[in-house]
Amino acid sequence: MKVDSLFQERLRRAQKINFRYLRLLFNDHFILFLMIALGAGILGYRNLLTAHQSVTYWHSIWWQAISILWLLVGLQFGSLVTYFKPADRLYLFANDRDIIKSYLASAMRLSICYASVWQIIFIAVIAPILWRMDVDNWSRLFFLIIFVISYKMLLLMYERDKLFLKSRRLTIAIFEPDAIAEKILFRFLVPGTLLAFIIGLSTDQLNVMVIIWLLLAGIVVRYFAVTEVKSELFAIDWLRATAQAQIQQQRTLHFFALFAEVPHQPKTIKRRRYLDFLLKRLIKGQSSMFRLYLIRLARDTEILPLIVRLLLVGVVLIIALKSAPLWLITTIAAAILYLMTFQMLPLYDDTHQNLWTRLMPVSKTERLKSFASVQIIVAIPVILILVMIAIFIRPLKEMVVILATMLLVEFIMFKFYIPKNSHKIKK
């Protein structure tokens, strides 16, 4: 297979996998989450836009800061997609020139396409607020779009440049590769400052900035562009390139894993020593399986962060919808608890996949009981936090309804949902 068709082949394969996971996703809990989150988000956003009609409110420096922050978050989306595989280090390393010339060029085109879509989505979401902030002239908005997309393109070129052994990074003397300071500078400070100019400058000043930016961007593009001649001079840092591709692939899989089961995910762990004190107290006098589930959960890099993120989403939604009907708040709280339990199930299955677990002289009933107990340990703080938030924004009697609903959901999870969904475990 020729190098230039290799990328297309990998792209086709990756798309096939993505479509398969998307099908899983849209048949699964994602729909539930999407409906709740999107519905609640749109409702809250509409309330925000209609509730405040005064010009001074939207001209506040806070809205400028929020808009810039939002666009900066958008800039972090859309990474360099190369589809490099670990084995490429062995099989492709002798053909760096063609890889750089054709394979990486295709990878760049695709990455720029994906990244541009992300940027347009982020701008579209914030556009109504920008409009109210008086960024209501089309040329300013157009330049904002051009700026964000072109800046993202430069970031991608810079990322590609890092994959070369003979890297020409300007900052190499100042920063270590991938230093946090470098990320803060190029991903936040520089674009943040420029965005503030675009939003805040007068029309005349903006025209000057457009010219300066186009010139500057042109110089940087020329500097990072890989021409026929330049491709002869570079070699690929395969270790870095394959690691970057793996991280990128893992991120995609993690996204799918948020809502659907993704098999064969590479596993990483975090020691989290700061949780040891809590763990010691919680496992004292408990069964071996309880210990095992809890320690694994505490050091897991997928399930625990996911639960924390779900809880944060719940908190944000409840606060954003403080004037929404009670049924909506209650549904959100119940859905968060359900999704949390759903996300914990792989811990049970995955623990059982380990031969060591299967060899333990512990019956299935005991395992299930221990797992359900761990689920309760996690559910208690989730229920408490969501109810506490509700106390601040809703009348007391409504808080009681939310609490009662969550306790009912928890009972159903403990008594029926977990035992039913452990069907995969036969022994």
Added chain:
Amino acid sequence: MGLKINNLSGGYAGNNVLKNVTFDVPNGSIVALIGLNGAGKSTTINHIIGELQPQMGTIELNGINLVQNPTGFKSQIAYIPEQPILYDELTLGEHLHLMLAAHNIDDEVAWQRAETLLKQFRLDDKLHWLPIHFSKGMRQKVMLISAFMLDAPLIIIDEPFLGLDTVAQKDVVRLIHEQANKGNSVLMTTHLLASAAEFVDQFVVLHDGKSRFIGTPQALAEENQLQLDQLDDFFGLVQRELADES
């Protein structure tokens, strides 16, 4: 009593690997299961540890039937697989405590055994290490410590010397002897017949899913007209025999 395998037939779905395998591992004895690749050693072990369901036959350990009482059966065995299996999230110390808790063994008494083993395998200062920091040999040592500290009535070791340095290999042989002297049974698989002949009581030769020979190392050597220290040539003889047959 010990381990009794009687007329065991079974294997993986749609693939009946074992055919009427019968052998015993009496208390206090060391038995080595040997055979060419694909002979059925791993399948036999997978049946004994309860990973596979027998199609026919029985597996009993000290009178407890594996199918009828899997939890009671498993509480009597310690297993050391060929490839170390560990939980990525648990430290070495946590692995050992977990194993003791799962077997309902008094932590304090057994922990003394564990400490001795940890010193012996030079892992006593690595109790807080996670498996990610262990070399392959160290991982294998963790499996050995976890199994030997249990003092289980039956220890099953799949290729005991794989990945171990020579010092550790000698330690393993000594530990196997200790277990046998305490009255526990040891069932192991190996390809190093000449080394194993020095300390095993019996060889069970599996071939094509059937037990083809059961007897002492001396008997196996005599039957094949070999010296004990030439037993590693046994597989060569089997292969030649197979080639002649075909």
